[in-house]
Amino acid sequence: MATIDVDAREVTVALTAMERVFALRRTVRIPVAHLETVEVLDDAYAAMTGLRAPGLGLPGYAKVGTWRRRSSATVGVVWGRGSGLRLRASSGRVRDVILSLDDPQSAHDRIESVRAGLAAVSAVRIEAEVDLVGELVMPDQARGMLVLLPGSGPLDRDGDAKGLPLGIQRQLAECLADQGLASIRWDKRGVGESAGDFLAAGLHDLVADAVAVVRRAEDYGLPVIVIGHSEGAAVAARLAVECPTIRGAVLLSGYARSGLEVLRWQARALEADIPGFVRFVLRMLRTDLEKSSEKNRQKLLRTTTDVARLGGVRVNARWHREFMAYDPAGDLAAASQPMLALGGEHDLQSPPDDTLRIADLRSAPTTAHVVDGLSHILRSQEAPTVRTYRADARSPIDERVVSMIGTWVDGLLGAPASDR
Incomplete structure (x- = not known):
């Protein structure tokens, strides 16, 4: 029988080897912040409705796999006619899960206990050249506001592209909320709920969108720090000059040469x-x-x-054209805010040596590290390759990245009250 576990970030449903074969599915993970309801069911089998596609169905006994309806689908691991648990999420690859459990009430209470301690999550709209939609994470007694700048391509607010759910911005938001840091992240123009045409957007358009998000973030009265990954690191360099009220910037997998x-x-x-x-x-x-x-x-x-x-x-x-023409080196040298630059030893998309060059270019306080075994997508690898990205993305971003960001922010803003 499948087992369920929960920590501060996600609910993990681990299937047995046999269930993975029947369901054609691996471990199911749902971010706790995305859970809408957690419900104890008297009859988990009866709650699994729709058409099996794919999975194992044994009348009156088992429903293991995906049961689809006209506008939705349920992933289930149900054995027998006993009680179970239903998890419903607001977003993500899996929105509805039903499980047979020996003690569903205990699992329900554990999950709800974790949810009760979560930062508040709400939708946020940003007025830019086009209307942008994203997500605001606001922990109790927040001490800073992060603007999370995504990498290149048609990425949503979580940092996911079609077929490659990296989740970089989502994971940063969730992990850093535990350290009292609020955050805003958004769907790029023409992606998800945001208006506009992604293919028609230039790099300067995306910078203008990011400026609008910074202005929105400043409405909350907290020190604003921008954290950019890849393309977002270059955008962060430009923002540091265009928005001098920014308190600091973190550049992840960044570069210090022209896009060309x-x-x-x-x-x-x-x-x-x-x-x-x-x-x-x-x-x-x-x-x-x-x-x-x-x-x-x-x-x-x-x-x-x-x-x-x-x-x-x-x-x-x-x-x-705009990406190839823009060289962030000038903005990096001109910006007066403190910066943290983190690169990966195994990065094949941004030159790792540029991480240290960023520090050489600047007269303002700068901390730079090339992290051993880290890839461009902030996961650990034994050897540099892009061929394992899909498999690597199933793991969370390297905890060293989150730890280094947290330590640097503590030095910039002061440690959280609970640590004093």
Whole structure:
């Protein structure tokens, strides 16, 4: 029978090996902050309604898998006609879970006890060039407000892209709320609930959106700190100059050269990550990936429209032109706020050496660390590769990252009252 566990961040439903086979599903994880209801059921089997797709169904005895209805679906691990527990979430990949449990009331009480101690979570709307929608996390006696800047691509407020749920911004919000830090994160324009067209947006548009979020964050009367990952780290550098009232900035997997040079560095780094057989085929076909990628970059630099086709695929051409032209080094040198720069030893998308270069560029207080074994997506790896991103994303971000941010913020704002 499946087991259920809960900590301050998520409810974990661990299936047995047999149940994973029947359900075609691995461990189910639901962020505690996303839970809407936790309900004890007298008859878990009867609560599983809809059509099995996929799963194991034994009439009157077992429903293990996904049962779908017209507009929703339930993941269930139900054995027999006994009592159980239902979990309903407001968002995420799994919204409805029903489990057979020997003592559902005890599980219910444990989860509700954790929920009672959570920071308040609410939707927030930001008036920018387009209307942006996101999430505000507000712990009791908050001592600072974080603006969480996402990486590149069509990311939602959690930092998830279609097919790659990294959850970087969500995890930072949840972990740092435990340290008395409120936060705002949002769906990029044209993504999730936010208005606009993502493909037509340039890098400068995204900076303007971030400025609007900072102004909204300042309404709460708390010191504002921006935390940017990847593209968001470059946006954070620009914000530090455009919004001098920001108290400080954290740059995760950032860089200190032009976007064009970053893309060239990426092409060389990623070529080394290609499997040997693929490299052999490319040599047989006389294909030089570095030259091919440079040719595409030059094509994008010559475009004049917001959106262009590259290899038959529509791409956000204006974003690429502006990204390749922008070098954050000037803003990093000009910004007067304290900064923390954290890079990964195994980063293949931002040059790890740039983390230390950020500190060299600045006269203002700066702390910089290259974290051993850390990848671009803030997970630990034994060797640098992007091929394990999907598997890596099932694990939380490296706890060293959260710890370093927390320690740095304590130095900036003072330790939480409970630690004094």
